[in-house]
Amino acid sequence: MILGVLKEPSPETRVSLHPEAVKNLVAAGNKVQIEKGAGEASFLSDELYKEAGAEIHERSAVLESSEMIFQIMPLSESERKGLTEGKFVIGVYQPLVAKELMTEVASQGITLFSMDSIPRITRAQSMDVLSSMSTVAGYKAVLLAASQLPRFFPMLMTAAGTIAPAKVLVIGAGVAGLQAVATAKRLGAVVEAFDTRPSVKEQVESLGGKFVEVPGAVEDKAAGGYAVEQSEEYKKKQSEMLEKSIVKSDVVITTALIPGRKAPILITKGMLQQMKPGAVVVDLAAANGGNCEGTVNEQTVVVEGVTIIGSSTLPSTMPEDATKMYSKNVQNFLKLLLKEDKINLNFEDEIIKGTCITHEGSIVYQPLLK
Structure with a gap:
């Protein structure tokens, strides 16, 4: 050939x-x-x-x-x-x-x-390009956030006083999200993670993150490990729960995608207004419209004092x-x-x-x- x-x-x-x-x-x-x-x-x-x-x-x-x-x-x-x-x-x-x-x-x-x-089955794991490239993206997303954040990631005990650790929220605990959790934890941040699939709770916790759980999520084993569309009632509860975590976070990394559909908006402008000045959002769903209102694919913008990095090409970096x-x-x-x-x-x-x-x-x- x-x-x-x-x-x-x-x-x-x-x-x-x-x-x-x-x-x-x-x-x-x-x-x-x-x-x-x-x-x-x-x-x-x-x-x-x-x-x-x-x-x-x-x-x-x-x-x-x-x-x-x-x-x-x-x-x-x-x-x-x-x-x-x-x-x-x-x-x-x-x-x-x-x-x-x-x-x-x-x-x-x-x-x-x-x-x-490539089908997301056990036999195809060694061929799974999405998982491989998501590993790169999740790792690099945290480094980008750390370089933009005007604060330290780890807690520091210094002669000038104690510096509190950064609070990081990862939305979507797939391959990219889990790699982001692991990387942020290694950098010394306090890490939380959210996913509509309760089955990933154990994985998040094994990496040192706290799982933000919203009861009532629907999982579909036929979806090949991807998240699926949720009911309007669940979305409302999810938004309320996520808002509490988002507004207290220094960094939010979003990875939520539904194959073949526009990425769901999870961070509204109202939430951005409540976030800390200087906070950073890295939106890995930018190519599909983004999980954050205000995201522009392949650009870094500032909305309501929050830096939003829209990137879908991190593996190329x-x-x-x-x-x-x-x-x-x-x-x-x-x-x-x-x-x-x-x-x-x-x-x-x-x-x-x-x-x-x-x-x-x-x-x-x-x-x-x-």
Whole structure:
């Protein structure tokens, strides 16, 4: 199989395959082509890829001759139209959000695998790109908050008196939220966490955080570990309970997302008005509208004296390790998709079926069809 890895458009700094993955893929009988300079932003030189067995080419040559193309960010419209029918593309396409784009991709005869659609099952954990990148985002969110907060995170006993520790609230205790809890705790903050899923209470507490529990939440095991839409009555109780924690916090990190829907507003302007001057909100749901009123994606704004950092690209700020993690996820997925350097489109496999979005001119991704 001829595999082609493209350089990502700015400001993305990651690259789809690390030289370690390239070495293994070449050893398995595949030919790997890398666009010139594809790994530079991740501190991976062309020489490292050559040593791993890859060939270095210009972008046009990689697009033309590769049977399977890797680029994390979606290909441009002109590049998609230039692909011959039947080519395979692997990236992160957010199919439940970019529905029109999926229709276009299908009409062009491209077989698309979107790594953010890997089923959240035990067997697929080693391929779960969302979990890997959420780990990076949760860690970096706390560091961003600490750099913006005009106070210390830990309690300090000094000759000038005692400095009280910062109070951090994490909303959403998924992978990003739990990593944020762990990181804030390591920095010495007093940490609380909220989630609509009572089942994550034990995980929060094991990391040293206090779980803010609102009784009456609905969980759905079929949601693959994601939060689900709650009743209006629950939302009202949730808002009242969260407001108490939000207004006393120095830092709030929000991670609440519902797949395929606009992010729920959890921090209103009224709450911002009651927060401490200089408080910081890091909104990791910014790309889907944000959990905080006033969030602007990829911008830092000040609303009612509160600094709001809207960021959905934090993995790109740590490209070296983020690339290693993403690449390992892709490499593990390819162990299923490629057998003896040949494509293995086994739609009986839950992982392959759940990750394939378009094939043979049609959308085949069941959640999108529904």
